[in-house]
Structures are given as structure tokens and as C-alpha cells.
Amino acid sequence: MDTLITPDIIARRKRKTLLAVAALLASLSVAAWAINRVVSPSVGVDDVSIATVRIGNIANTINASGIVIPVHEELVSSPIQTRVAKVHAKLGQQVQAGELLLELDSRTILLAIDSLKEQLAQQENRIVALTLEMEQKRKQLTSAIELLQLDLEATRVRLGRYQTLRKAGGASAEDLLTAELNVKRNEIQLRQHHEQLADNKLVTNSNIEGARLQKSILQKQMQEQQQLLAQSQVRAPFAGMLTWLMAEEGASVAVGQLVAKVSELNNYKVEASLSDFHARALNAGQKVLVEQGNVRLNGEVQTVLPEIQNGTVKLLVTLAEPHHAMLRNKLRVEVNIVTEQKQNALLADSGPAFNGRGPQDIFVVRDGVARKTTLNIGASDGKSVEILSGVRAGDRLITSDTSRYKDRDSVRVAQ
Structure with missing residues (x-):
């Protein structure tokens, strides 16, 4: 004979059912989380460079390699075909105007x-x-x-x-x-x-x-x-440093052959070289920032040399501080030529993630997830880039190389 189930038993059974369903859902959530951890890519916060978008001023620059050269340098050549009779100076020594450097056979x-x-x-x-x-x-x-x-x-x-x-x-x-x-x-x-x-x-x-x-x-x-x-008595044309000398006595010398070079001390300029791709953007009078290590010197484009050799254009840069203690003859420096300046622009630190101007996909970090976002990139000065659209001040961007995640729409950023 059937007996009636008491309400307490029914309630207890419902609670057990609910607990079982909750446990099942929790297990599924944990499993999904675990699968997501295994399948979805992640990157450590210490393994990437993250920059915060800020508002500031930027100067669009063209980067070039430069070499420091003397403002005044004079080449002394042989007036006749002869030989070196006697050498009186040494390469690298400081000389006075009129000082005897070497004698040619006369x-x-x-x-x-x-x-x-x-x-x-x-x-x-x-x-x-x-x-x-x-x-x-x-x-x-x-x-x-x-x-x-x-x-x-x-x-x-x-x-x-x-x-x-x-x-x-x-x-x-x-x-x-x-x-x-x-x-x-x-x-x-x-x-x-x-x-x-x-x-x-x-x-x-x-x-x-x-x-x-x-x-x-x-x-x-x-x-x-x-x-x-x-002229067979080769003398220093002015006070400076002897940067080149034919120092071998008895050596044959042709007419017009270089026998000595004297450079002015502590007065320098920069000869910069860059791809002729940028030739149209270069003009005399443009501002220049010359860098060597932590030292930065302001300058100006003196002249753009008209001849292009092997796809390279050269220009001469005058310095605001041509007597700076850092400057040395033949010292290699970085040259940044300013083509335009902007005020109150959205900026981020430059990095491998950026590739020139125009629209490009950059990972924007929010709530521990880096999501691929199309940003419009503008000017760059080598240290910072201008962001024309796609983010706002305070957003965080991954600026390091993210090419291995180019097929992903998002990447977790593990703390």
C-alpha cells in the first residue's frame, strides 16, 4: 500500500537536486576555465612592453645616421712629383699655424x-x-x-x-x-x-x-x-689637429697627391646619411636633434647635398653647440630631422608593434585581456608615436612585438 511522502522529504529531495545541479554547473565552469587556460594564449605582464596613452607634444622626425666632422678642415697636397724627404710631425698631434709638418725633395x-x-x-x-x-x-x-x-x-x-x-x-x-x-x-x-x-x-x-x-x-x-x-716645406695652414699625414720618408708623391690634413679643434658639424626615399621631405633650415648616448644637441640642416649615391642622400647639419665636450672627429651619432611638430596629441611610447603611419592592429589591454584594436598612427619622433584614433588617454597598449598573435583577436595578460 502506498504511503504519502511528507513535505520535508520532498523539500530535502529538491535541495539535493539543486545542490547536484549547482555542483554540475560549477564543475562545468571550472572545466571551461581550465580548458580556456589551456587553449587560449596568454602572455606574462613582465614579458611584454606596455605603454599608457598620454597627451603631449610630438615632433615628426626622419631618422638618419651621422658622423661628426670638423667645421674647418684643409687638405695639403704636393705641388710637384717628388718624394718625402723628411717628416717633422706625428699623426694626431696638435699643430700651430705655420708649423713645419714635413719636407718634400726640392x-x-x-x-x-x-x-x-x-x-x-x-x-x-x-x-x-x-x-x-x-x-x-x-x-x-x-x-x-x-x-x-x-x-x-x-x-x-x-x-x-x-x-x-x-x-x-x-x-x-x-x-x-x-x-x-x-x-x-x-x-x-x-x-x-x-x-x-x-x-x-x-x-x-x-x-x-x-x-x-x-x-x-x-x-x-x-x-x-x-x-x-x-710649398715643398709643408706647413700647417692653421692651428688645429693633424688628422692625416704621409709619414713614410722616401715615399713617392704625385702632383696634387694628399700629404697632410689639418682639422680645426673643438668646432664640429655633422654629416648625415639616409635613404633617398626621404629626399623630398628634406630642406635647409629644418630643426635637427643629434643624439649620442644620453647627450642631445640641437642643430639645423645647413644644406642638402644634391648628389645621390647608391640610394643615399647626404646633408650637413650645423650645431647650436659646436664646441660641446662630447663631440669628437669621426664620432658616430643618431640624427633626427624634424619635419613637423604637433601639440596636445595622443602619444604612446614607440615599439616594435608600430610600423610606420596609417591604420594598423595594436593590442589594447583592458581588464587583463589584450584585444586587437585598429589604431590610426600618425607622426613619430623615434621615441613616441602619435595615435590619431582608436584609443583615448589612459588606455594601455602592448608596444612590443606581437607578431606571433597576429591571428588572434585577444590575448590574456597574466599578472
């Missing part, structure tokens, strides 16, 4: 100078000889002219007497004609002697001018050789 120059001296003496003697010859001929012709003038006067007197006698019938026509011809002959001879005197003076003066011109040419050649002789 024997060929000395021989050329001796030859020129002899040629100059010959021209001097020629000028003297031509002058004496002209004076001697002048005296001879002057004496001949004086005699001809006397003869002309005598023949004119004789002609006058015959003309008087002819009128009186005391002289024949033939005698009168002879007297007239003698006067004309003397006049012609006198005129010829005057012309000969002028021609002789003209010719001799021309020869003397030619000798003087040749003398002037030889004197200029002498000056050139004397300058070459002075």
Missing part, C-alpha cells in the same frame, strides 16, 4: 730656379747690348746727318751762285742743272738718314721690348718656382 725645383736665373741674366745682357747698339747707331746716323746738312747748305749756296750767274750769262744751263741735282741728291740723302734713324730706333726698341717681355715671363716662372719651393 732638388728639381732648385735646378729649375738656377736655370731661370741664367736665362734672366741673358735677357738682362741682351737688353743692355741692344740699348748700347741703338745708341751707337744713333750717334753714327746723327753724325752722318750733320755732314749731309753741311753738304746740303753748300750745294744750295752753289745753286744760288749759278742761278745769279745764269741770269748774267756767266754760267751754262748744264752747270745750273748740275747744281740743282746736287741739292736734290743731298735732300734725299738727308731724308733717308732721318728715316733710317727713326727705323733703327723703332726696331731696336721693339727688340728691347721683346727682351723685357721675355724677362717678365721668366720672372713669373721664377716666382712660381719659388712658390713651389716654399
Whole structure:
């Protein structure tokens, strides 16, 4: 016979059922959590770089590699083909203006100078000889002219007497004609002697001018050789450091070959090199930040060199502090060329997660989960990047390399 189930028993059975269902649901939740822990990828907070989005100012820059060079540097070359006779200085030493660095063999120059001296003496003697010859001929012709003038006067007197006698019938026509011809002959001879005197003076003066011109040419050649002789004593053009020197005595040297280089001390600029991809964005006058370690120096683009070699463009940068103690010749530095500046922009620390400008997927961390979010990236100065859209100030971004999670929409960030 059936018996009625008491309400207490029914309630107890319901509680057991509810407890069983709750236990089952808890087990399923734990199992799901455990499976999620096993299947879903996670990353330790210490294994990634996380940056907080902030508001600040940023200067968009183009990065380049640079090398420190002296503002003033002078190359000293050999004026002749010769050899190094004697070296007086050492590479790297500080030198004063005019200090003797090395001597070149000058024997060929000395021989050329001796030859020129002899040629100059010959021209001097020629000028003297031509002058004496002209004076001697002048005296001879002057004496001949004086005699001809006397003869002309005598023949004119004789002609006058015959003309008087002819009128009186005391002289024949033939005698009168002879007297007239003698006067004309003397006049012609006198005129010829005057012309000969002028021609002789003209010719001799021309020869003397030619000798003087040749003398002037030889004197200029002498000056050139004397300058070459002075240049064979290679001296420092100004006070500075000897940064290059042909220090091997007896070494052959060609005309125009570099034998020494002197650089100005404690006055530097920077030569920067970068890809010609950025050539259109470069202009003289742009602000520049030069970095070496923890030292930062402000500068300005002095000039962009027009020639592009092997896909590389070069530019020269003047420094606001060209005498800074950090600067050394040939020191390598980082050069950041400022192309634009922005105020009150959303910024985040730069990292491998960012790849240039434009839209790109970045993991944004919220509540322990990094979710892939499309951000629009703007300017960059190498230290920070500008975020145009996709986040707000205070958000946290993973800035380290996340390429292994590129196919995931989210990643857990384990504390």
C-alpha cells in the first residue's frame, strides 16, 4: 500500500537536486576555465612592453645616421712629383699655424730656379747690348746727318751762285742743272738718314721690348718656382689637429697627391646619411636633434647635398653647440630631422608593434585581456608615436612585438 511522502522529504529531495545541479554547473565552469587556460594564449605582464596613452607634444622626425666632422678642415697636397724627404710631425698631434709638418725633395725645383736665373741674366745682357747698339747707331746716323746738312747748305749756296750767274750769262744751263741735282741728291740723302734713324730706333726698341717681355715671363716662372719651393716645406695652414699625414720618408708623391690634413679643434658639424626615399621631405633650415648616448644637441640642416649615391642622400647639419665636450672627429651619432611638430596629441611610447603611419592592429589591454584594436598612427619622433584614433588617454597598449598573435583577436595578460 502506498504511503504519502511528507513535505520535508520532498523539500530535502529538491535541495539535493539543486545542490547536484549547482555542483554540475560549477564543475562545468571550472572545466571551461581550465580548458580556456589551456587553449587560449596568454602572455606574462613582465614579458611584454606596455605603454599608457598620454597627451603631449610630438615632433615628426626622419631618422638618419651621422658622423661628426670638423667645421674647418684643409687638405695639403704636393705641388710637384717628388718624394718625402723628411717628416717633422706625428699623426694626431696638435699643430700651430705655420708649423713645419714635413719636407718634400726640392732638388728639381732648385735646378729649375738656377736655370731661370741664367736665362734672366741673358735677357738682362741682351737688353743692355741692344740699348748700347741703338745708341751707337744713333750717334753714327746723327753724325752722318750733320755732314749731309753741311753738304746740303753748300750745294744750295752753289745753286744760288749759278742761278745769279745764269741770269748774267756767266754760267751754262748744264752747270745750273748740275747744281740743282746736287741739292736734290743731298735732300734725299738727308731724308733717308732721318728715316733710317727713326727705323733703327723703332726696331731696336721693339727688340728691347721683346727682351723685357721675355724677362717678365721668366720672372713669373721664377716666382712660381719659388712658390713651389716654399710649398715643398709643408706647413700647417692653421692651428688645429693633424688628422692625416704621409709619414713614410722616401715615399713617392704625385702632383696634387694628399700629404697632410689639418682639422680645426673643438668646432664640429655633422654629416648625415639616409635613404633617398626621404629626399623630398628634406630642406635647409629644418630643426635637427643629434643624439649620442644620453647627450642631445640641437642643430639645423645647413644644406642638402644634391648628389645621390647608391640610394643615399647626404646633408650637413650645423650645431647650436659646436664646441660641446662630447663631440669628437669621426664620432658616430643618431640624427633626427624634424619635419613637423604637433601639440596636445595622443602619444604612446614607440615599439616594435608600430610600423610606420596609417591604420594598423595594436593590442589594447583592458581588464587583463589584450584585444586587437585598429589604431590610426600618425607622426613619430623615434621615441613616441602619435595615435590619431582608436584609443583615448589612459588606455594601455602592448608596444612590443606581437607578431606571433597576429591571428588572434585577444590575448590574456597574466599578472
